[in-house]
Amino acid sequence: MSILDVGCGPGSISVDMAKLVPKGRVVGVDCTPEPLNDARAFAIQQGVTNIEFQVGDIHALDFQTTLLILFMSTKSCSMWRILFKRCVS
């Protein structure tokens, strides 16, 4: 299972999910690079290796058809509608 966490910010949710899918992979994406440094450091501190963080905008993501996308974030709900519209179009 691959999980894409859009608007991952400092990556706390992304890292939690990576722990839950040790045989899977999580990609955390955020449109600003600053929180991703904290996210990478947090993943290392937590000993999580099945994760990567990338700069990206939800409006211009390069979706892969083989990637199962589960969008999760407690605080960026406003972006859900955009992503779901992209997924079904």
Ligand SMILES: C[S@@+](CC[C@H](N)C(=O)[O-])C[C@H]1O[C@@H](n2cnc3c(N)ncnc32)[C@H](O)[C@@H]1O
């Ligand atoms: C409120 S924070 C949520 C961080 C984290 N997901 C959480 O729940 O703790 C929202 C994040 O979405 C990012 N963001 C805002 N617009 C975005 C966009 N168009 N594409 C990707 N990320 C975006 C912001 O940079 C910010 O880090």
